[in-house]
Amino acid sequence: MSMFWTQVETSMGQCLPSIDARQFLAARTLDLVNSCYDLPSSEDRFLCLKGQEFFFQKTLSKDHSLSCSDCHQPSEDGGRIPILKARQHGWQTSPNLMDIGRRERPFFWNGRARTLEGSIFWPLYHKDEMGHSPESLESRGGASFVVKALASFLRQRKGDLGSFDHYLSGDCFALSTQQTEGLKAFINSGCDYCHRGAEFTDNRTHKLVYYDLPNSYFQQGEARYLADYQRFSKPSDSISLKTKTPTLRNLTHAKEWGRFGFRGNLSTYIHSHSQQVGLTRSVNSEAISSFIREAL
Ligand code: HEC
Ligand code: HEC
Structure with a gap:
């Protein structure tokens, strides 16, 4: 832990001196063409x-x-x-x-x-x-x-800057204490390995294992298009699919999460998602969820 902290101790603006987010995260710039x-x-x-x-x-x-x-x-x-x-x-x-x-x-x-x-x-x-x-x-x-x-x-449909963008550009009061905790936890847990850049996506697909997919997934004949599925014998089995990292922007009003629409609160989703993507450390999903919902 302390190794990690010292290694990354350069700067994230002046606001969060112990974390260098600039490697993976970036602020959005205001776009003058947005309609x-x-x-x-x-x-x-x-x-x-x-x-x-x-x-x-x-x-x-x-x-x-x-x-x-x-x-x-x-x-x-x-x-x-x-x-x-x-x-x-x-x-x-x-x-x-x-x-x-x-x-x-x-x-x-x-x-x-x-x-x-x-x-x-x-x-x-x-x-x-x-x-x-x-x-x-x-x-x-x-x-x-x-x-x-x-x-x-x-x-042309472009969202506004979030308080995260203001924070990253040097407005240290733009994030609440909980959101700042969330940002730290986001980086320290390794979320920004995939959810990176100003849009919080690496624009790549990752192979993830899914359990209990809806039967309908298998009945659509979609396997025809899905060059991504490996194999399955019956719907309740686990299946490995390539899934693109979604952006984490604009999720303030979302009620379902992820590719198959997990319903429930965001921190519960983050808890199981972090295991699905292989992050073994326990994550502060409450704080991260507040950061994602309110600051992006
Ligand atoms: C019946 C619901 C439905 C309708 C109607 C619909 N979409 Fe979609 N759209 C989806 C779903 C579900 C996906 C995700 C499919 C996938 O990833 O295989 C999607 C994916 C997309 C994507 C890709 C987004 C991304 O980030 O990868 C675009 C672009 C899109 N739709 C545009 C449109 C446009 C334009 C129309 C109207 C012509 C339209 N959609 C009509 C449900 C719909
Ligand atoms: C290995 C790459 C990877 C890592 C690491 C990762 N994610 Fe994800 N994330 C994804 C992918 C891929 C999905 C789509 C998953 C699905 O199929 O539902 C996703 C989905 C999400 C969603 C749902 C977004 C939506 O539009 O509903 C949230 C929220 C999220 N991730 C947050 C996190 C958090 C917080 C962490 C760190 C604890 C994290 N992710 C770590 C790749 C990653």
Whole structure:
């Protein structure tokens, strides 16, 4: 322990002298372009606003029943409800699309999409999502126009700075005592090994072992797409899956956690998650949870 402390004793601004967070964590910088209207050219503004329109339209789905925003709730930033059709399947949660332009590929939980555009084609054509075929998108300007517009809109949805960013830039009073404890515990427990950088993700997938996945996960025929699964004999067995490290930003209002939507409080999730990712030391999950919910 003391070794660790002395080794890292350089600086984290002036605020937390015993920890050098600059190796793995970084503050966000304020982005001046954060809505469609801030885009410089009128063509870009048009494309982005078109994307915004598409995103909220139920009529974007082939049977006019479902909009992108039904599953990717924009207002509650952490809202991730695979409601409606996806809820009936009950398998994966919908990732938070806020700030997706600040994250890097690959996209999707298993990292199968190499570009943001690629991850938008998927829901457009998926039978349980928008249910389109290339022909049915002709009347909206064609598939690639729809995808470009949606991608442009999503890239402009940027969250604000959190108190963590102010803290890292030298405002030592930006974090409460508990949040500061949480930040220390976050770093000392090794969370920032994967949840790193300004967006708290390494943008990589990691192989994790899961137990008791919902049956539906195995019934979807999704194994077809899942180059990531190793083997399973029956659903209750453990299974090893590659999962992309999600961002920890914008989780203030989230009620479910992780890829399969663990329901319960964040500190309980962190407790079992830290074991799942192989951190053996006990973690101060209460303080970490306050840091994540309130400061990011
Ligand atoms: C029925 C619910 C549902 C609808 C409707 C839906 N999505 Fe999704 N979306 C999901 C789920 C669940 C995932 C995660 C799937 C995965 O990782 O395999 C996802 C993943 C994504 C991702 C990848 C995010 C990341 O961080 O990797 C993007 C981008 C996305 N959706 C955009 C859209 C757009 C644009 C629309 C409308 C055209 C849309 N989605 C419609 C549920 C939905
Ligand atoms: C080996 C890389 C790794 C480490 C180390 C790690 N995580 Fe994660 N984290 C992940 C991955 C991958 C997921 C997605 C897990 C899943 O399938 O639900 C995740 C999910 C999460 C989530 C859920 C986010 C959401 O959107 O619901 C939280 C919160 C979280 N981690 C916090 C932590 C904390 C706190 C620590 C340290 C105690 C930590 N993580 C250590 C890789 C890591």
